[in-house]
Amino acid sequence: MSDLIKLSLADIQxxxxxxxxSASEVTSAYLNEIxxxxxxxxxxxxxxxxxxxxxxxxxxxxxxxxxxGALEGVPLGIKDLFATKGAHTQAGSHILDGxxxxxxxxxxxxxxxxxxxxxxxxNMDEFAMGSSNETSYYGAVINPHRASGSNKDLVPxxxxxxxxxxxxxxxxxxxxxxxxGGSIRxxxxxxxxxxxxxxxxxxxxxxVVAFASSLDQAGPITRTVEDSALMLASMAGFDRLDSTSVDxxxxxxxxxxxxxVKGLRIGVPKExxxxxxxxxxxxxxxxxxxxxxxxxxxxxxxxxxxTKYALPAYYIVAPAEASSNLARYDGVKYGLRVNGDSIDxxxxxxxxxxxxxxxxxxVLIGTYVLSAGYYDAYYVKAQKVRTLIKRDFxxxxxxxxxxxxxxxxxxxxxxVNDQEMKADPVKMYLNDIFTVTVNMAGLPAxxxxxxxxxxxLPLGLQLIGKPFDExxxxxxxxxxxxSAGLDFTxxxxx
Amino acid sequence: xxxxxxxxxKIGHLARxxxxxxxxxGLADELNVILxxxxxxxxxxxxxxxxxxxxxxxxxxxRKDEVTSGGYADKITSNAPLSEDNFFMVPKVVE
Numbered sequence: 001m002s003d004l005i006k007l008s009l010a011d012i013q014x015x016x017x018x019x020x021x022s023a024s025e026v027t028s029a030y031l032n033e034i035x036x037x038x039x040x041x042x043x044x045x046x047x048x049x050x051x052x053x054x055x056x057x058x059x060x061x062x063x064x065x066x067x068x069g070a071l072e073g074v075p076l077g078i079k080d081l082f083a084t085k086g087a088h089t090q091a092g093s094h095i096l097d098g099x100x101x102x103x104x105x106x107x108x109x110x111x112x113x114x115x116x117x118x119x120x121x122x123n124m125d126e127f128a129m130g131s132s133n134e135t136s137y138y139g140a141v142i143n144p145h146r147a148s149g150s151n152k153d154l155v156p157x158x159x160x161x162x163x164x165x166x167x168x169x170x171x172x173x174x175x176x177x178x179x180x181g182g183s184i185r186x187x188x189x190x191x192x193x194x195x196x197x198x199x200x201x202x203x204x205x206x207x208v209v210a211f212a213s214s215l216d217q218a219g220p221i222t223r224t225v226e227d228s229a230l231m232l233a234s235m236a237g238f239d240r241l242d243s244t245s246v247d248x249x250x251x252x253x254x255x256x257x258x259x260x261v262k263g264l265r266i267g268v269p270k271e272x273x274x275x276x277x278x279x280x281x282x283x284x285x286x287x288x289x290x291x292x293x294x295x296x297x298x299x300x301x302x303x304x305x306x307t308k309y310a311l312p313a314y315y316i317v318a319p320a321e322a323s324s325n326l327a328r329y330d331g332v333k334y335g336l337r338v339n340g341d342s343i344d345x346x347x348x349x350x351x352x353x354x355x356x357x358x359x360x361x362x363v364l365i366g367t368y369v370l371s372a373g374y375y376d377a378y379y380v381k382a383q384k385v386r387t388l389i390k391r392d393f394x395x396x397x398x399x400x401x402x403x404x405x406x407x408x409x410x411x412x413x414x415x416v417n418d419q420e421m422k423a424d425p426v427k428m429y430l431n432d433i434f435t436v437t438v439n440m441a442g443l444p445a446x447x448x449x450x451x452x453x454x455x456x457l458p459l460g461l462q463l464i465g466k467p468f469d470e471x472x473x474x475x476x477x478x479x480x481x482x483s484a485g486l487d488f489t490x491x492x493x494x
Numbered sequence: 495x496x497x498x499x500x501x502x503x504k505i506g507h508l509a510r511x512x513x514x515x516x517x518x519x520g521l522a523d524e525l526n527v528i529l530x531x532x533x534x535x536x537x538x539x540x541x542x543x544x545x546x547x548x549x550x551x552x553x554x555x556x557r558k559d560e561v562t563s564g565g566y567a568d569k570i571t572s573n574a575p576l577s578e579d580n581f582f583m584v585p586k587v588v589e
Contacts, residue, residue, distance in 0.1 A: 102569040200549045214549065243554055312532040323509060330510070332582050337575035343585045348512035360511055364521065365528055367509040368497065378532070383545035385538055390546065425524060426531045442549025467550065 002029035006489075009074055009173040009227035016063055016073045023063065023073025026173075027056035027117050030075045034119065034171050040494035043156075043166040045080055045138045046088035047120040055117040062115065071234055072115030077172035079163050080121045081128060082108050082218075083207040091209040092124040092136040092159075095354025096335040105207025106239045107176060107218055114234045119172050123162030126356045127326065128183055128211045131431040133161025134416065135358040143191060143413050144169040144490035147455035151493070154413040154457070157187030157431070163221045164191040168490055174222040174231045178208060180215045181314055182409075182435030185447035188221050189408035189460030192449040192488030194228045194477065195221045199468045200442035201246035203232075204239030212321035213244075215314075215439040223488075225448060225478045229253035232470065248468060256471035257478045262296030264476065267401040271307035272434060274410060281407045281459065284451040288405055288461045291483035292476065302401060304392040309385050310437040315429060316369050316382035317440075322359075323366025329354060361425065390441040397466050403476055406434050408447040408460035438464055446473040448480045449488050458488055496526045 004026045007015065015021055031049055038044050052075065059073035083089050083101040090096035104112070112118070125135040132155040133141040141161040143154040145168070156165040160177035164187035167175050177184045179197035188195030196219045203218040210216060220231035233253045239245040268289060273282070289299050331337035331350030338349035355363065369378035396404070410433055414421070421428040438445040443464055450461040461480055465473045497505070499518035502525065506513040513521065567580035576583040 099573050102566075102572060201552070240555075240557075244548075244550070244552065246550060246552065306538070309535055309538055312534045315528060315532050316535075327510075331575060332584055333570075334573035335575070340585070343587050344510070345512075346585050347510040348507075351510050352512040355511065360513075361521070361524060361528075363509050363511065364502070364505050365525060368501075368505050368525065368529075371505070371508060380545050381535055381540060382532075383547075384540035384543040385535055386546040387543050388538065388540070390549065424527065426527055429531075440549075 002033070004029040005033050005170040008224050009222055009230055010224070012074050012173050013071065013230070019063070023056040023059035023117060024053065026073065027052050027075045027119070030119055030172060037169055037171055037494050041142050041144060041165050041169055042139055043123055043141050043162045043169065043171055044077065044120045045090070045092070045123045045162070048087055048118055051087065052117055052119050059115050059117060069114035070230070071111060073117060074115070074173050075117045075119050076111060077119050077122045077163060077166045077175040078108055079160055079176050079178060080124050081178055081209045082176055083209070084108055084118065084121065088121045091128070092126045092138060093354065093356070093359070094137040094336060095329045095351070099334045103207060106204035106241065107208070107235045110234050110237060116234070122166055122175055125159035125161065126359050127209065127322070128159040128178055128180055129322070129358050129362055130158040131182070131186055131428055132421070133158040135356055137356060140416050141165045142416065144494070145191060145413060145457055146491070146493060147457055150455070153416040155190070155416055157190035157413065159183040160187045160221060164188055164193055164195070167191070167193045167221050167223055168488070174220055174227055176218060176235065177221045178216060178218045179439065180211050180318060181439050182432035184219050184221060185435045185445060185460070185462055186409050186431055188447040189449070190413040190458065192458030193221050193223055194225050194446065194448055195219065196228050196232060196446040196470065196473065197438065197444060198232060198236060198470055199444040201244050202236050202444070202468065202470070204237070204242040204245045206239055206241040210325040212318040213325060214321060215318060225474055225481050226254060226257050228446070229257050229474045251471055253470060253474055257474045259471070259475040260295055261292050261476050261479050264297045264402045264472065265400050266292050266297045266299050266476070267302035267396050267404040268299060269302050269304045269307065269404060269406060271304050272406045274433065277410060280453045281410065284459050284461065285405070285407050288450055288480055291480055292405065295479050300401060302396045302404070304396065304437070306385065306388045306392050307437055310389050310440050311429060311433055313382040313385040313389070314436045314440060315365070316378050317386065319362040319366035320370050320379050321366070323363045323370065326359070326363055386440050389437055393441050393443060402466070403472050404464040406462045406464065408434060408462040410434065412453045412455070412457035412459055434462060443467060444470045444473055446477045448477040449486070450480050450484045452486065496529060497522050
């Protein structure tokens with residue numbers, strides 16, 4: 001394995017500027033590693049060799065002249081949910097068969113403007129619906145981490161499972177991802193990587209295939225907190241083409257990472273202490289609080305009384321919005337078409353063949369809760385509960401809390417093809433129990449690898465921040481990363 | 495509230511997804527598990543609560559009513575499974 005691929009994004013950036021190696025060299029190193037690893041890990045659904053090498057060459061020309069953007073020559077993986085002009089964009093679904101957009105998403109355009117190189121498109125749960133990356137039309141992604149002494153395949157989490165696995169296994173310097181209920185933070189926690197879901201409105205949704213528009217938000221998955229700050233700075237920004245994009249200057253996130261936590265008030269919500277939560281998670285949580293306290297943070301017990309209702313409300317709001325967003329896949333405009341005797345039959349055949357089981361289930365639930373006679377009882381009620389969830393957070397922030405520390409997930413990574421989760425969809429949904437409240441309230445949150453369980457599998461902690469205060473999350477996340485001081489490099493078995 | 499095979503068939507039609515007869519009962523069971531899970535919300539008193547319309551305090555921006563893009567029907571139809579002269583082609587809808 002080339003040492004270049006093991007560098008952090010920040011060190012690649014520095015090495016390129018100092019001409020220690022070229023963008024073509026680091027890009028080739030990643031492409032070689034992808035070729036070797038992807039048959040086992042299945043992290044990429046499309047590898048863009050030619051485009052990557054030509055982007056790297058262009059970067060080298062700029063770097064030679066001492067020019068280039070903030071991410072000049074840095075090779076990235078892009079979740080299959082982002083529209084990339086002329087390249088595979090299928091949201092992990094069969095229904096977008098062969099779709100190659102004529103346009104570029106706002107976020108990827110920002111990355112290319114800053115000089116980044118696209119290695120390829122990353123596997124994901126179909127339409128970002130899943131917590132294990134097993135609903136992808138392209139098959140499951142395998143977690144680079146395995147329990148010590150075991151050769152059992154584990155899931156990387158989802159829906160950004162390809163992004164998390166690729167970053168963890170050194171198949172890119174960083175990856176784009178998206179988070180509707182935990183889809184950045186849960187896979188980051190399962191793979192020992194850093195994932196931030198910024199405040200709703202920080203990153204434009206334009207050109208990101210829609211799942212649940214009031215919850216969807218993009219962010220990066222990286223190997224370090226510093227890399228996360230660097231990558232988010234490039235992805236974020238105001239976009240006229242997204243009506244919910246917020247017209248706010250993007251702070252210098254990287255400048256905040258060594259700011260420390262002295263004097264910060266960190267809230268500990270009692271409602272996140274779940275029945276049956278493994279001792280290891282509780283221990284990790286206490287450890288995280290101790291680290292923050294040691295560096296001068298003030299720890300406060302807080303209450304977010306509506307926490308338990310976030311997940312049930314989410315399973316009304318998200319499927320409702322999904323059923324509406326996914327109405328566009330009808331066999332007419334793009335992707336798959338399965339013919340029928342009438343246009344209605346063509347629609348029905350196309351959508352039956354093109355959507356996988358989980359997507360169909362969610363579209364059906366969404367259609368049901370929005371249908372005549374049920375709208376008030378389900379959708380309006382869920383949106384009212386959402387107001388209460390947001391109010392819980394506003395209350396604690398108004399009382400002086402700067403950030404909230406919680407576990408990122410209720411367990412470490414579980415096995416591929418877990419029979420219990422297969423039999424009960426709600427069991428799978430419970431993976432998002434600690435992350436989904438944040439989407440419901442539109443807040444920023446970061447998952448940082450903080451420890452390992454008895455089997456050596458990564459565990460993450462989550463920090464939740466005030467709206468548009470990602471900087472505090474980077475500062476506190478860095479303290480956890482530094483205090484943990486662990487190496488989350490997976491033991492190579494592939 | 496719970497669903498049965500008949501209701502699932504009807505929802506499938508509303509969602510324009512052809513469901514196999516033999517799958518309806520199983521799907522009804524799955525949907526009932528999810529609907530049972532979301533029923534917890536009945537415990538919450540929402541009588542004086544406004545439903546959320548936006549997670550961030552923002553009003554939609556306005557702009558001048560002018561054409562800002564367009565004129566590329568070829569690009570719009572380029573990914574269509576079936577198109578002709580920049581039109582989408584579908585099965586006959588009018589007899």
